[in-house]
Amino acid sequence: MKLNSKGRYAVMAMADLALFKDKGPISLTDISIRQNISLAYLEQIFIKLKHNNLVKSVRGAKGGYVLEHSPDTIKISKIISAVDEEIKTLNCKKDSKKGCNNKSSKCITHNLWDQLDQHINNFFEKVKLQDLIKKNQTLNK
Amino acid sequence: MKLNSKGRYAVMAMADLALFKDKGPISLTDISIRQNISLAYLEQIFIKLKHNNLVKSVRGAKGGYVLEHSPDTIKISKIISAVDEEIKTLNCKKDSKKGCNNKSSKCITHNLWDQLDQHINNFFEKVKLQDLIKKNQTLNK
DNA sequence: TTAATTCCTACCTTTACACTATGATTTAAA
DNA sequence: TTTAAATCATAGTGTAAAGGTAGGAATTAA
Numbered sequence: 001m002k003l004n005s006k007g008r009y010a011v012m013a014m015a016d017l018a019l020f021k022d023k024g025p026i027s028l029t030d031i032s033i034r035q036n037i038s039l040a041y042l043e044q045i046f047i048k049l050k051h052n053n054l055v056k057s058v059r060g061a062k063g064g065y066v067l068e069h070s071p072d073t074i075k076i077s078k079i080i081s082a083v084d085e086e087i088k089t090l091n092c093k094k095d096s097k098k099g100c101n102n103k104s105s106k107c108i109t110h111n112l113w114d115q116l117d118q119h120i121n122n123f124f125e126k127v128k129l130q131d132l133i134k135k136n137q138t139l140n141k
Numbered sequence: 142m143k144l145n146s147k148g149r150y151a152v153m154a155m156a157d158l159a160l161f162k163d164k165g166p167i168s169l170t171d172i173s174i175r176q177n178i179s180l181a182y183l184e185q186i187f188i189k190l191k192h193n194n195l196v197k198s199v200r201g202a203k204g205g206y207v208l209e210h211s212p213d214t215i216k217i218s219k220i221i222s223a224v225d226e227e228i229k230t231l232n233c234k235k236d237s238k239k240g241c242n243n244k245s246s247k248c249i250t251h252n253l254w255d256q257l258d259q260h261i262n263n264f265f266e267k268v269k270l271q272d273l274i275k276k277n278q279t280l281n282k
Numbered sequence: 283t284t285a286a287t288t289c290c291t292a293c294c295t296t297t298a299c300a301c302t303a304t305g306a307t308t309t310a311a312a
Numbered sequence: 313t314t315t316a317a318a319t320c321a322t323a324g325t326g327t328a329a330a331g332g333t334a335g336g337a338a339t340t341a342a
Contacts (some may be wrong), residue, residue, distance in 0.1 A: 064319085169288080
């Protein structure tokens with residue numbers, strides 16, 4: 001699981017969409033202002049979100065994006081993996097130069113990072129988009 | 142919690158020390174060969190491990206490093222935080238430029254990352270150095 | 283005295299991240 | 313029909329950090 005601000009921005013933007021989901025298509029300009037993320041960067045992120053069927057786009061003036069599914073069915077893990085190509089924190093694979101090979105006493109930590117990845121994935125699997133906006137409802141009413 | 146290969150190397154090296162803890166001081170040259178980590182880079186890592194009282198150094202010929210404590214008392218979290226200055230994955234602090242401020246609808250994801258950090262820390266808190274080498278004992282006997 | 287080691291600090295190289303720039307396409311509304 | 317607002321697409325860029333190297337000084341067992 002790659003944890004960077006692209007993933008964080010994606011979650012923020014999706015949460016923004018969820019908050020305003022009754023207002024029709026939300027433009028990236030709006031999200032850009034509200035969440036303080038550059039518009040052009042948001043565009044890149046939303047291409048990926050769209051390709052992963054997390055949002056639908058409405059082109060042209062008064063267009064924007066809407067959630068493809070209900071916030072209570074969207075897992076955070078889906079969002080993060082949509083914008084990050086890789087899933088692994090630290091690879092230790094056959095094909096990477098520096099990693100496991102067949103020497104003894106190598107890869108002592110292999111299982112550890114595997115378990116960590118599972119642990120993080122498991123965390124994001126359990127949290128839904130709805131869970132985020134519930135906590136902010138009073139703030140944003 | 143910063144997850145990079147410095148932290149991974151540190152854990153690998155500490156596990157190596159644990160595996161060979163009955164052989165007296167272990168030189169970084171040995172660890173470098175066994176774990177396939179550059180010697181000079183290991184030196185940097187071990188300075189930090191030493192300053193954090195995780196290892197003791199024995200200078201001069203036949204010198205090296207030994208664990209300061211028993212492997213079953215050393216938490217992985219201690220090792221990783223020793224070599225990484227930062228603890229947070231993604232900061233969202235007052236003093237950072239891009240982060241929380243008092244605008245409404247900001248920081249929707251603030252709690253999420255806080256909880257993730259706790260989750261990861263909790264994972265590394267529960268794993269001891271001994272847990273790693275147990276799994277490799279048959280391989281390295 | 284020598285070789286093996288830790289210790290220390292400065293430097294270097296590459297890469298990925300985060301972002302910008304530019305322009306094309308689509309479409310609602312004036 | 314024109315204009316402005318929006319998505320769509322891709323290439324380029326600046327920077328910081330990761331992941332090392334390099335070179336030498338200090339220490340110590342043999």
